[in-house]
Amino acid sequence: QVQLVESGGGVVQPGGSLRLSCAASGFTFSNYGMHWVRQAPDKGLEWLTFIAYDVGYIYSADSVKGRFTISRDNSKNTLYLQMNSLRPEDTAVYYCAKDLHGHGNFDYWGQGTLVTVSS
């Protein structure tokens, strides 16, 4: 079965950096696009960024352009999110999600990893 397991969250000071990882299993990772989505405490869902199966294209929300970078290593079945210049408003649970090919929706989600930006 499809499994997505995020790691790398924690507490970081404003202006700091963090790299999240998402280990994928149960499907052919190299065939699918992947996303990062976040959810601030008691708030709704916010899509952040997408990477195509072959890294051919990357899309990002304006809120994270220039600060967050998505990448992937298909040989390791792993997705990454490099987060720089973190702000308190970046505090959220960060989910990786598998793209439902042809629909632009998210058919499988990880359990999420909590990032807290605070001094």
Add this chain to the structure above:
Amino acid sequence: EIVLTQSPGTLSLSPGERATLSCRASQSVSSTYLAWYQQKPGQPPRLLIYGASNRATGIPDRFSGTGSGTDFTLTISRLEPEDFAVYYCQQHGNSLYTFGQGTKLEIK
């Protein structure tokens, strides 16, 4: 950017009743790219409906999606206790992905 507005914000119903949730887009959305998710506290979202009307794997047939253009609806025909949760619509267009703000379905 396409903005999705969900209504109502909160819906109070009893088990066995019918639930109708609305998602309105600020401009036309391709049905192919419209989805609905369910989220329970402490859990990630779960895909319910994709392509506006297709049930995802394992989703009971009491869940159905309809709509086109700017107006989409999620209907739960007879509410079960486990259906009380927050529901989000989501669309993809112009290299962006957006969610509605959510509808909380609570027990009356």
